[in-house]
Amino acid sequence: MIDFWLAAGLLLLVALSFLLIPVLRSRRAQREEDRTALNVALYQERVAELQTQQEEGVLDVAQMDAGRAEAARELLADTEGAEAPRVSRLGKPLPLLAAILVPVLGLGLYMHYGASDKVELTREFAQAPQSMEEMTQRLERAVAAQPDSAEGMYFLGRTYMAQDRPADAAKMFERTVNLAGRQPELLGQWAQAQYFADGKKWSDKVQTLTDEALKADPKEVTSLGLLGIAAFESGRYQDAIDYWNRLLAQLPPEDQSREALQGGITRATEKLVASGGKVAQAPAAKASALLKVSVDLAADLKSKVQPGDSVFIFARAISGPPAPLAVKRMTVADLPVTVELGDADAMMPQLKLSNFPEVQLVARISRAGKPTAGEWIGRSQPLASSTTAPQTLTIDSPDK
Template sequence: MTTFVILSIALSAAVLLAVLWPLWRDARALVLAGVATLGIATFALYRVVGTPAALEPQATATMPTTLDDAVTQLEAELAKQPNEPEGWRLLGKSYAALQRYDEAQKAFERAVQLLPTDADLLVEAAQARLFNNAERKLDAQAMALLDKAIAIHPDHQRALWFVGLAQRQEGKHAEAAKTWEPLLAKVDPNTAATLRTQINEARADAGLPPLADTAPAPVADATPALLTVTVDLAPALKDKLAPGDTLFVFARQVGGPPMPVAAKRLPVDTFPVTVPLGDGDSPMPTLKLSQLPQVQLVARIAKGNGPAAQTGDLEAAAVTADVKAGNSYALTIDRVVP
């Protein structure tokens, strides 16, 4: 039991540092906050296993030196103690961090078998199925997990976000907008502003008018920028600008769902314009920019209601970017969407 607890703590540290290390040089406060979170996770593991001696200095289990080593040791401990749901949850997260999505899905499935009424775990299991799907879609089993999570926790924000995403993937745009609209009153102003853009895009695809803009203005974002994007407009396209045009700059998963992990909507004014993107620009707390090693950056001047490409829009070629504080990229809008 002692070995299991120490491995779990070490693996939590390994996963956390793997995510936060790229931010250390430019965002030490954020990293230190993450380490504080690790302390909370340690206490939670103590509660699950219930072995105070495992947290004391005399515990002698060998500490792993890499994330891969920690995963291997945790696998061995779970083979001996297969009925620890938190261990399977942590193993699933670790597999996902290593992009071993098939194994992550199986680990979360086992965790759900052991803890079937944990709404957060059900959503994590559905997300694992999304990442393991070749088309990056939520299949019927993932939807069943989300439905069960919502039955347990009707206001679960991540579950509702994923349900709306699935509806968008199925072409049920009006239903997606209806699913997401109640979330506007539950999230912070910055998140609500980005979510409103997603809702209006869904409404536009459904042939509906945009929501009335009654939301409070977003507050200044305290989270650090992870990427800086400079957007310019090719001189040959300047005469195609029109009143009411909107500039969208967003980051999305490489090879993942089309929904952005960070996005900003700006008036078309002067070029070039420099846009910082960070975790505060994520539409929903399902996936943050800092959780991804790479993203695709997109810039588009929309003639319609949302960032989805439409005929006549002006756009730049997408650029793959490494997510690391201080990294800067340049996009030039130089083509018309056919």
């Protein structure tokens, strides 16, 4: 912060110079005025002396006029080059008062509206914290300095959870949701913190948060893990196994938490069997859809397109959202071409081919490279998403 205050002090000196230089100049002008007044007084004294000598008969009229002229020339010589007096409407006290008030007022305004705390936080975060407590203090100051930073609040909430402060974490996640929107991950974190803040008691609030999170994203991992914990704590071991199996399917093979999660599933299975129950088999996974389609261009259109024009080949649901379920992008130069559209080409996880029974194949040429609008198009008849037979699609119509 020392370099900052040095720069601020230099700028302050520059600002004060604009106030104090006119005052110093006015003092110089005052000295010029005082010297001129002294010269005028000396001139008047000389003229009076000449008049006395004339009255006494020492000087005649000619000598009197010559002496007065000489005194006048001396006065002009003394005052020659003096600056014209400057008239200040402000006077001297006001600039001096402003010179005192400007730095005081500037410092006060900066301390109130300035960002010295943010500058200091930036310097602190450039260095690694020595402890979890130090990191928490930094995050708390960062949130206080930037109350509209959802990212800072989120990380502070996670830090509170790591320190076993779920009540504080729940408040922080709630503020994060209010700022960043009701994103599934944030809702899951809020629900988890609220559950532990309530002493591991399931509540309507926690249920609402997890339902909303999983409705937006059925694979939201925090909500799945929390529902599994709540089910295990309440003796609903089969539900716990189901939730944890769903969570296990989302974790990458190298994730270190897989071992702990698998241990929880094993304990839930043992308790279910010990209570006389039987572990239900997980439902068979739905087969992935895969459509094979060959796309070509009508002969009468080959002279109307350019090799670099984009070709979008996609499948969309007959009854469902208008967004494409699977998309491939090619160029006119690639035609004719055969592509496969499957669940792996889904634009969003919840919009897979296998989730919709009937689809339509579409191929669109867009010179501007926009998948939603183009010049030429080809469409298929509705077909089942489980179709395995190769399909043929011809681009032959204006895109209206």
